[in-house]
Amino acid sequence: MKILVCIxxxxxxxxxxxxxxxxTKFDENGVQYIVNPYxxxxxxxxxxxxxxxxGGQVTIVTVGAAADEAVIRKALAIGADEAVRIDAxxxxxxxxxxxxxxxxxxxxxxxxxxxxxxxxxxxxxxGGMIAEALDLPFVSLAEKLDVNGTTLTxxxxxxxxxxxxxVSTPAVVSCAxxxxxxxxxxxxxxxxxxxxxxxxxxxxxVEDLTSYVSYTMPNAKSAVKMISPDNMDELVExxxxxxxxx
Amino acid sequence: MILVYVNSTNGLSKSALETVTYGKKLGADxxxxxxxxxxxxxxxxxxxxxxxxVIVDRSVDGEDAQQLTxxxxxxxxxxxxxxxxxxHDLIGKAVAPRLSVRxxxxxxxxxxxxPEADGTVKVNVFSGKAMGAVxxxxxxxxxxxxxxxxxxxxxxxxxxxxxxxxxxxQQQLK
Numbered sequence: 001m002k003i004l005v006c007i008x009x010x011x012x013x014x015x016x017x018x019x020x021x022x023x024t025k026f027d028e029n030g031v032q033y034i035v036n037p038y039x040x041x042x043x044x045x046x047x048x049x050x051x052x053x054x055g056g057q058v059t060i061v062t063v064g065a066a067a068d069e070a071v072i073r074k075a076l077a078i079g080a081d082e083a084v085r086i087d088a089x090x091x092x093x094x095x096x097x098x099x100x101x102x103x104x105x106x107x108x109x110x111x112x113x114x115x116x117x118x119x120x121x122x123x124x125x126x127g128g129m130i131a132e133a134l135d136l137p138f139v140s141l142a143e144k145l146d147v148n149g150t151t152l153t154x155x156x157x158x159x160x161x162x163x164x165x166x167v168s169t170p171a172v173v174s175c176a177x178x179x180x181x182x183x184x185x186x187x188x189x190x191x192x193x194x195x196x197x198x199x200x201x202x203x204x205x206v207e208d209l210t211s212y213v214s215y216t217m218p219n220a221k222s223a224v225k226m227i228s229p230d231n232m233d234e235l236v237e238x239x240x241x242x243x244x245x246x
Numbered sequence: 247m248i249l250v251y252v253n254s255t256n257g258l259s260k261s262a263l264e265t266v267t268y269g270k271k272l273g274a275d276x277x278x279x280x281x282x283x284x285x286x287x288x289x290x291x292x293x294x295x296x297x298x299x300v301i302v303d304r305s306v307d308g309e310d311a312q313q314l315t316x317x318x319x320x321x322x323x324x325x326x327x328x329x330x331x332x333x334h335d336l337i338g339k340a341v342a343p344r345l346s347v348r349x350x351x352x353x354x355x356x357x358x359x360x361p362e363a364d365g366t367v368k369v370n371v372f373s374g375k376a377m378g379a380v381x382x383x384x385x386x387x388x389x390x391x392x393x394x395x396x397x398x399x400x401x402x403x404x405x406x407x408x409x410x411x412x413x414x415x416q417q418q419l420k
Contacts, residue, residue, distance in 0.1 A: 017375040093353070094346060119373050123355045128311070128343025138311055140340040158336060165309075209352035213366050213379045 038115025077185035097129030249327035270296025352382030
């Protein structure tokens with residue numbers, strides 16, 4: 001099975017979130033970038049498991065600048081066979097999705113996997129957009145994926161239970177927690193990653209449909225108010241007039 | 247014209263009502279598009295939340311994102327909608343991105359506010375550690391609204407009841 005895994009870089013989960021240029025840009029000072037955890041832990045590792053069980057090839061693709069190659073090498077160290085970097089700085093999900101879709105259209109894949117979202121923009125958009133651009137079925141937020149020939153059986157959590165979905169390949173799937181267990185690259189993988197093929201592809205002309213104008217930090221949480229158990233009137237008053245929940 | 251998609255397969259969920267209320271807050275006439283077998287009486291109750299018209303196609307499978315995308319795109323074009331609103335749920339997350347590509351309409355996911363005067367909409371970013379103000383560059387917008395953005399009881403009091411028309415259609419899907 002020929003599998004394409006879409007990866008994105010995102011700031012390390014311990015990074016301090018701050019903005020510069022009048023709160024219009026993310027402050028990258030001192031920020032360590034990693035492979036977006038949903039892309040790495042679930043999409044990429046499940047793709048490798050499928051390849052290990054039934055053969056095939058796992059290609060990773062990202063839309064990013066040359067500086068992102070360290071992140072790409074980490075994904076190769078985990079076990080992907082080859083990498084593709086579409087040489088552009090994506091400004092919105094539509095731009096990134098169309099770039100990936102154009103690459104996938106030319107190269108033909110049985111399965112395209114994405115993480116359920118990136119941890120920086122939390123959009124959950126790219127998978128569905130790629131599917132529409134390629135006119136393929138899309139299953140969002142899958143927590144389990146089994147392959148039987150050309151049939152994919154997926155499970156995802158819904159209100160009150162688990163939904164089982166079957167689709168035929170080729171298809172696009174966004175992967176959520178539970179799909180696979182995180183893998184730590186070993187020394188052999190890290191060494192092998194240095195020589196694995198990394199192809200740089202020129203982007204196609206696509207317009208951005210959305211743009212971030214500014215960022216703000218949420219208001220600081222107010223201090224906890226302690227109310228005496230004997231003073232129910234004050235509690236009701238605060239819940240009604242201040243918290244406005246009753 | 248605002249078009250709101252609600253999933254009425256298992257009745258009308260709280261998030262469906264919130265989504266219609268959000269659509270009404272955008273300030274234009276709200277048409278709801280839905281599928282499934284919900285009764286006309288139940289769908290007519292959406293008028294209490296700001297809908298002025300409901301279009302229902304009972305032939306479309308409630309879970310198939312490709313069919314739903316074609317249905318919503320077809321209705322959006324026939325009613326002249328420039329904004330489509332979804333719940334931030336499993337179906338919304340599957341259909342809204344597809345619709346965005348099909349209509350070449352900017353998509354704002356997880357909106358937590360109505361648009362400001364400059365057209366920007368607030369969303370949570372960095373897993374809730376910050377908020378971003380996003381604007382759509384294209385002429386058609388496909389908002390993907392967030393369930394937790396509204397205080398439903400408060401909003402419902404502001405919505406004037408309207409006489410509601412429920413129209414049953416079977417779209418010719420391309």
